[in-house]
Amino acid sequence: MFNLILFGPPGAGKGTQAVKIAEKFGWKHISTGDILRAEVSQGTPLGLKVKTVMDAGHLVSDELLIEIMESVFVNNSPVKGFVLDGFPRTLNQARELDRMLLKHGHTVSLVLALEVDEDELVARLLKRAQDQGRKDDTEEVIKNRLVQYHHHTKPLIDYYLDKKLYQEVHGMGTIDDIFSQLCSVIKL
Ligand code: ADP
Numbered sequence: 001m002f003n004l005i006l007f008g009p010p011g012a013g014k015g016t017q018a019v020k021i022a023e024k025f026g027w028k029h030i031s032t033g034d035i036l037r038a039e040v041s042q043g044t045p046l047g048l049k050v051k052t053v054m055d056a057g058h059l060v061s062d063e064l065l066i067e068i069m070e071s072v073f074v075n076n077s078p079v080k081g082f083v084l085d086g087f088p089r090t091l092n093q094a095r096e097l098d099r100m101l102l103k104h105g106h107t108v109s110l111v112l113a114l115e116v117d118e119d120e121l122v123a124r125l126l127k128r129a130q131d132q133g134r135k136d137d138t139e140e141v142i143k144n145r146l147v148q149y150h151h152h153t154k155p156l157i158d159y160y161l162d163k164k165l166y167q168e169v170h171g172m173g174t175i176d177d178i179f180s181q182l183c184s185v186i187k188l
Contacts, residue, residue: 001078001079001080001081001082001106001109002025002027002080002081002082002109002110002186002188003081003082003084003101003106003107003108003109003110004021004027004081004082004083004084004109004110004111004112004186005084005087005088005108005110005111005112005160006018006021006083006084006085006112006114007111007112007113007114007156007157007160007166008113008114008115008116008171009116009118009121009146009149009153010121010125010142010145010146010149011116011120011121011122011124011125011128011142012114012115012116012121012171013114013116013124013171013175013178014085014086014114015031015033015034015085016175017114017175017178017179017182018031018083018085020175020179021083021179021182021183021186022083024183025080025081025186025188026080026081027079027080027081027082027083028076028079028081028082028083029082029083029085030069030072030076030082030083030084030085030087031085031086032065032068032069032085032086032087032089033085033086035068035072036050036054036060036068037054040054046064049064050064054135054136055135055136055141056136056141056144057136057140057141057142057143057144057145057148058144058148059089059090059148059152062090062092062093062096065087065089065093066093066096066100069087069093069096069097069100070100073100073101073104077104081109084097088156089152089153089156090152090153090156091152091155091156091159094156094159094160108160108163108165109165110165110167110185110186111156111160111165111166111167112167112168112169112182112185112186113157113166113167113168113169114169114171114178115168115169115170115171115172116171116172117172118146120172121146122139122142122146125137125142125145126139126142167185169181169182169185
C-alpha cells in the first residue's frame with residue numbers, strides 16, 4: 001500500500017493536486033477539511049462541535065482528527081493507497097498516523113511538500129473566498145490559518161526529514177506542470 005502525504009500551507013494547492021494524483025494512481029483521496037466541512041453542512045454533532053473552530057481558522061483537536069482518521073482507515077481497506085490532504089497537521093497527529101498505519105502493517109511512503117510564496121498563498125485564498133465563499137477564507141482568518149501552519153504544522157518537516165520521507169516540489173506554475181513534477185517524484 002502506498003501512503004502519500006501531500007504537505008504544505010493553506011492555499012498551496014494540496015486539494016487540487018491530491019484529486020489528480022488519486023485518479024492517476026487509483027488511490028483514495030482523503031481530505032480532512034472536506035470531511036469536516038461535510039459534517040458541518042450536514043449539521044451532525046461533530047459538525048456542530050467543530051464549526052466555530054474552523055470558521056476562526058484554528059485547528060480542530062487532535063483527538064477528534066485521530067478518531068476521524070481511525071474510521072477512515074477501517075472503512076476504506078483494502079485500497080491500493082491513500083493520498084492524505086490536510087492530515088497530519090500536528091506532531092501528535094503524525095505520531096498517531098504512524099501508529100494507526102503500523103497496526104495494519106503499513107507506513108508512510110512519502111511526504112510531498114508544495115512550496116509556495118506567502119504572498120501568493122494569501123492571494124489564492126482570497127480568490128477562493130470570492131469563487132467558493134468559504135467562511136474561513138476572509139483576510140483575518142487566513143492570517144490565523146497561516147499562523148497555525150507555522151506554529152503547529154511546520155515542525156512536521158523535521159519529523160519527516162529525519163525519516164528521509166520528505167521531498168519538496170515547487171508549487172508555483174500551472175496545475176499540470178506541478179502535477180507532472182509531483183508524479184516524477186513518486187516512485188512506486
Ligand atoms: P486549508 O488546507 O486550505 O487550510 P482545509 O480544507 O485542509 O484547509 O482545512 C480547513 C479547516 O479544517 C482547517 O483550518 C482546520 O480548522 C480544520 N482541519 C482540517 N484538517 C485538520 C487537521 N488535521 N487537524 C486539525 N484541524 C484540521
